[in-house]
Amino acid sequence: MSAAFHYPPFEIPPELDGLRREVRAFLSEASQQWSGWDIGHSWMGFDRAFSRAVGQRGWIGMTWPRAYGGHGRSALERYVVVEEMLAAGAPVGAHWVGDRQSGPLLLRIGSESQKQRFLPKIAAGEAAFCIGLSEPGSGSDLASLRSRATRVDGGWKLNGRKIWTTYAEHCDFMIGLFRSQGTAEVERHKGLSQFLIDLRSSGLEIRPIVDLTGEAHFNEIVFDDVFVSDALLVGRENEGWAQANAELAFERSGPDRYMSSFPLLPLAIDAVCEAGTIDRLSARRIGEALADIVTLREMSLSILGQLAAGHTPAQEAALTKDLGTTFEQRLPELVREITDNAPVISAGDKLSEMQAYLMQSVPSYSLRGGTREIMRGIIARGLGLR
Amino acid sequence: MSETESVDLDRLSDEEFRQGFRSWLAANYPRELRQDSHRPFRRLRGDAAVNWLKRVHEAGWRAPAWPREYGGMGLSFRKQLIYHDELEHAGVARIIDLGETQLGPTLILCGSEAQKAHYLPRILACDDVWCQGYSEPNAGSDLASLRTSAVREGDEFIVNGQKIWTTHATDSTHIFALVRTGKFAKKQQGISFLLIDLQAPGISVRPIVNLAGEDEFCEVFFDNVRVPVSQLVGELDQGWSVAKALLGYERIWIGSPALAGKALELANTLVRELALTADAGVMDRLAELTADLHDYRLLYTEICDVVADGDKPGPGVSMLKVYASELLHRLSEFNQEVAAEYGGIVGDARIGATLTDLHWQLMMARPVTIFAGANEIQRDILAKTVLGLPGEPAKA
């Protein structure tokens, strides 16, 4: 068992403090106009103007080559920027997927023309991406995808439905996974391909899904003979499953998997200090939360170090996500207990605004990006249990 | 003539019955054997148990659930509840008397006239002390896969195999065991229920020391042990239904909140002795545990009332065992934790004016979630019978 999970320590070198200060200064300016409700959205907040401003500072696509609009900086530097953005609850949603998933995917396996066409736009904060994986009948069981890509002259026709795509109605492009060969029952993982899809294509309809926060963060997308040209096939035909999976592993260990509700904590600490209601119990609870964050950060950094060294710590990432999302979910409840906040919004009070949003949104944390049950399945496999 | 024979217990009101038993216990139960903060879950075994049960028997308070025609008290279910309540109230140590609680009622339901006439009086008088031989090394929660075999040879069965987790076999004279007598498509078939004298040649018993330091469990080995055919209970190959006949009632008694009540008393003592009553974190957790036990007692009482009104215990009673045993875990862990450094002592610790053995209480709480059908099995049963959830599909 001891061999299954490794978390070698990894530290961010002090040279990066300058960058951190720079990001903080930028954010402290920008955050003046965000309400607590906005901050609660964290990386689900979608603000194109903000993304463009971030792009102008060179903080999107930081590690990509300059030739594609990137900035040739290290993964560590990027981590620092992301960490600060999340700590402030910045609305990074318009460039989040492109910067974290779609861009790196294209860089790795995209064609030269795809790289030239899309990467500079992402890095400038101009092109917003979403991911098309889940379908109504395939939530956790992605190998049972049924949406189909059929070969036609010069390209492909897409038919079927995708669900739980984030902000599709605001985005420009989707990277979607479609069945290009065989059937869900027989071929399962084989015969899936990835495509770059312009969300303004004809035959494509986007239907918002209202969730428990009262907002529509997710969509269902219906494809009715949507044409994509050969040039927009990503990577290799029928190899989409392996490509998409590699992409998912990146998704699991980032600071976004434990910091989604983080900005609540400093607000709560300020509130109890100001009110003078801090007792031993509250102090202990806050201490526990802090201990959790520090540990989760160590784990997340360790995974960053391992990825940078060329390893694929899939088990460790799953474990960190499970612990991290549990923590993110628990934080609002804990803060409610220590601040004795009524479950109502007082306009202008960032703490109560954010609290109100989070009480409704936290259930999704253990569902998005692979459910808690799927993470635990991966962890169990690491222990040799399945 | 015993004390209770002179009164018709059925004609006593519940309250009169309660008072009668309470005063008898107060006058007769040895003070030094009471459950207290030192040994909240104290048990009696061996001679101490036999001596006490003989006294109980002589006074006519033995076997509350057995019908009178077999020498029991023939109490209504409601009076049985009072009986157990008073044992708890008086701090009477628990006794694992499987002859009274399991074999007797089983024989009364399924035994032959000869078996009843011979064994029942001997159980009441403690002439025979019984242990149970169900589990095997590879048949724990999944009893249907047991392998100890009994092969018929003339008027005898030849028994070979091994039983494990046999509680107090070293204190016992006899064992009632499930053995395999045939092979059928359904694994529960082909199992028979046998009564075996532990003195028979070919039997050896090896005690296993538990985490509390007691040799509570045993392994029992059978090497060509000859058992007369007359010792078969019920029909050949139908032992599973014989063993199952009493499960519902067993789960009610196992679900008793009594042990958790003792653990909570200890929790209150510890919090007081260690001056933790001003610590809001500790007190919030204690409040949660207190409320858990409070509400669990209510649920337990509701379900017992339904049985007392004449309904057979349904599959839902499995939840009693699950909840009570896990609450006991949480309580004993709380006690261990708030005791800080005292919690690390294996053996007696004096905390303020209280002498207690925290290690013992922690460890004695452990197996409750495992024995008599592990909690995982109980949850499987509840999922299928109460919630109607589907079984696992057969492997292709």
Add this chain to the structure above:
Amino acid sequence: MDDISVMLRDSAADFLAGRHDRSRLKGSIGKPQLVDRALWREMGELGWLGLELPESLGGTGMGLRESTVLAEQFGRSAFAAPYVASSVMPASLLSFAGHASAAAELSVALQDGGKVLTLAWQEAVGELGFDAPRTRLQDGRISGLKRFVPAVECDGLLLVSVRDAAGTAVVVVAADAKGLTIEHQAAGLGSIATLRFDSTPILFDAPLLVGDIVSAALQRALDAGRIALSAQLEGLASGMLDRTVEYVKGRVQFGRPIGSFQVIQHRCVDLYIAAQLAGASWRNALRAYERGGDAAAAISAAKARCADTAQRVGREAIQMHGAMGFTEEADIGLYVRSGLQAYAWLGTPLQHRRHFMARAPGAAATHV
């Protein structure tokens, strides 16, 4: 369960199946919802409103026991009507009223569902009791602030606890009276309001209740409200569990219903046990209330248990429904939202457990 309760339960289930369209409640997150008055009047016609009223005020001899039967059914269906706030609590309070003509008039309005009554007793966050209200009564007018008041309709009637020279009293104020500002906020499937009284005139020329009885009457109304709310919370939990069990039986992933996975089964079982405990707990509180002695510990235990259970079942129900559970398309969200309001209103589990501990050290229960 006695015959009347069984009858009530069945007729409530029929009514809800026919008249309660959950889809109408959707898509209104964050917007305060007013009471569906047509439904409220129908409930009046069915004889469900004001069950706690004494026969002298037109009551039918039923009481809180029957109200809890309805409240539990309303929970099971995530029914939005403010039954606890606008029927159970006002009826309980009216049964103590000293102002006979006012009580008679209000009882009629309550029973036929023509008006929506509600109690305004709380003034600050976290209050469990009502001692010494700061809202003042002087010369037939009241001034002060009341918070977290559910079901305030624009033509509603408010039963307000106040203080005057003689002590505490309860007065009646029309929601459309001059000098009253109402600020609604969305809460659960309805609304709660902050009420600012500035020399607002009272109705009926005199208080509804005065003197020593006020404190006992308010306590009894809060007790009744908490018990009925506990039943409703347990109903919410049981309703969510039923839906979840149905869902996991039908949802197929990896070639089998997810309800056949042991990890899902055991979680459902634990939620089932939790719901059973919640039921036992509020029924005990009801019996304690009916006995009439000090029911405080039993009621606090029930409110804490049922609120925690609804919250826990809601959290797990969303998870087991998967992403669909997080949307307004599944009904679970309505249950969760309704539970969030009932969780906090009339005291949170933490407050109630502390109260329970203070009242019942050792918490020896009535066993057998």
